Amino acid sequence: MQAYQESFARIYNLRWGEWAKSIAPYLEKFLASFSNVSEQPTLLDLCCGTGQLALHFLQRGFRVIGVDLSESMLQYARENCKEYLEAGLAQFIHADATDFTLEEPVQFAVSTYDALNHLANLEALKKCLKCVHRALMDEGVFIFDLNTRLGLRRWATLRIEDEPNLTLMQSGLLDEAGRKAWVRIWGFLRAEDGRYDRFEETVFNTAFHLTEVSNALKETGWHRWHFSRLGDLNTPLEDPEQEGRVFVVAFID
Ligand SMILES: C[S@@+](CC[C@H](N)C(=O)[O-])C[C@H]1O[C@@H](n2cnc3c(N)ncnc32)[C@H](O)[C@@H]1O
The missing domain is CATH 3.40.50.150 (Vaccinia Virus protein VP39)
Incomplete structure (x- = not known):
């Protein structure tokens, strides 16, 4: 879940x-x-x-x-x-x-x-x-x-985006034998008061x-x-x- x-x-x-x-x-x-x-x-x-x-x-x-x-x-x-x-x-x-x-x-x-x-x-x-x-x-x-x-093979990569209001990183992994792909997504998003809030989620796909x-x-x-x-x-x-x-x-x- x-x-x-x-x-x-x-x-x-x-x-x-x-x-x-x-x-x-x-x-x-x-x-x-x-x-x-x-x-x-x-x-x-x-x-x-x-x-x-x-x-x-x-x-x-x-x-x-x-x-x-x-x-x-x-x-x-x-x-x-x-x-x-x-x-x-x-x-x-x-x-x-x-x-x-x-x-x-x-x-x-x-x-x-x-x-x-x-x-x-x-x-x-x-x-x-x-x-x-x-x-x-x-x-x-x-x-x-x-x-x-095939589509999930594309998850096995590292991506970094760096913009003035957002830093976003994605690091993925595919276990073909185990039939699972994961991507960890984390970074910082600028809030209205100018501070940066951290976010993080690890999502898997079967x-x-x-x-x-x-x-x-x-x-x-x-x-x-x-x-x-x-x-x-x-x-x-x-x-x-x-x-x-x-x-x-x-x-x-
Ligand atoms: C990739 S998002 C897709 C959201 C939306 N359908 C869209 O097209 O933007 C996957 C969503 O599935 C929900 N989710 C994951 N597992 C679930 C489950 N077992 N039952 C209901 N929702 C679930 C997550 O909370 C999330 O909102």
Whole structure:
């Protein structure tokens, strides 16, 4: 389990929330293509982090339920989506992706930025897939992205950024045999009063084999899914292990 800590949530909100924002239009376009989309569709944003993706969908008329294990990340999500939270259109729940239940089923679910690689092993992934399956309505769709083993090779590096307001260091490691990659991210972020706050987080990703992911989907009740690229979510990839990151599109029939 990897709930991001407070010091890291602050820098995540400033820096990495942008990625979710940039991919949200592709997910929205794909989900909107379903002819059964209701006037106010509901979306589960699993491992929602600081809520930038949730905000995109809320601004486009969706109701959103965000779930995350980190109370610190959820606080930013609640702040970023305040207007919609107050209007009763958003909800942010503190829960584990491998053990949650929603009160009402949703039409769509997403989980982005390799959030499901944060699960410790295949058993945890299966539990999560079961929870999402149970949370979706008939004809529901779940999209999640995964770093592949190829993509995780890029983690084994050292990066240093030094800007006036931020010093950021990332040191990564990949254990291919053990199927785990780690990255330690630490540095200093300038606060409003001019002092520098230190942040630090060690994140791991589990390097799932995509055949195992397929088997996990099958075992947990999914009947139809494919691996794709963000830019073309309709088209199944012939050899998804050759990608650094894949988007899994799974359907409830
Ligand atoms: C890389 S961030 C992705 C956040 C967001 N989806 C985005 O696209 O920016 C991973 C998130 O997963 C959350 N997380 C990790 N393990 C979790 C678990 N078992 N259940 C729920 N959330 C989890 C972390 O707290 C963090 O917010």
